[in-house]
Amino acid sequence: MTPAGAFSHATRKWLILLLVFSIAVVLLAVTMPPTSQPHTYHQFADQRTLLGIPNFMNVVSNLAILLSGLLGLSYLWRSYRRPDGTEQRHFLTTAEYWPYVVLFASVVLVAPGSAYYHWESNNASLLWDRLPIAVGVSALLAAVLSDRINPRLGLWALPALIFMGAGSVIYWYWSEQQGAGNLNYYIVIQFYSLLLAVLLSLLLPSRYTRGSDINKAIGLYAVAKFAETFDQ
Secondary structure: OOOOOOOOOHHHHHHHHHHHHHHHHHHHHHHHHOOOOOOOOOOOOOOOOOOOOOOHHHHHHHHHHHHHHHHHHHHOOOOOOOOOOOOOOOOOOOOHHHHHHHHHHHHHHHHHHHHHHHOOOOOHHHHHHHHHHHHHHHHHHHHHHHHHHOHHHHHHHHHHHHHHHHHHHHHHHHHHOOOOOOOOOHHHHHHHHHHHHHHHHHHOOOOOOOOOHHHHHHHHHHHHHHHHHHOO
């Protein structure tokens, strides 16, 4: 097992390149023209009302998201505490639990946020859909930093990434209120954060036997985003 923070010279060069590229991406988001939200964004392919619930399938399908988040939190709790109350840590350090706690808590919150948005589709409700998504993606990146680079780095980066993730959504909503919506920062948080997580997982080995599962999870999220794109 490679000690946390112990990298070859070539790996250090790749990490520096990723850092420089990440800074460039952020600067690009700052300087490029605003990316507006499509006017048809709130128009879904399936708008049927069943049992008095508008956009029924889009609303009810969030039960699966809720279940997955609750299962994740339950696993974290059970992996940390035995029935007799003693510790049974599946991570090498306690700090590594926190990004995943935030991640699965965000998944739980996505369910009511997304259900609310699809029940009453407008920018105000979309705010509560996007907030937990941005926080969850930020927490996932912190988890990868913790696993692939150093647990202390992941724990230190977690609040900063959460702040940037939530801030990107709040800024988007504020810009919409000003009549010039700008999704630039939200795009960076949602898509570049996931790309960076994949690149780090390919470049650096995991300290755990199931480390490759992170790419499978991101792949499933990509499929979900693809489906969302064509839900018009």
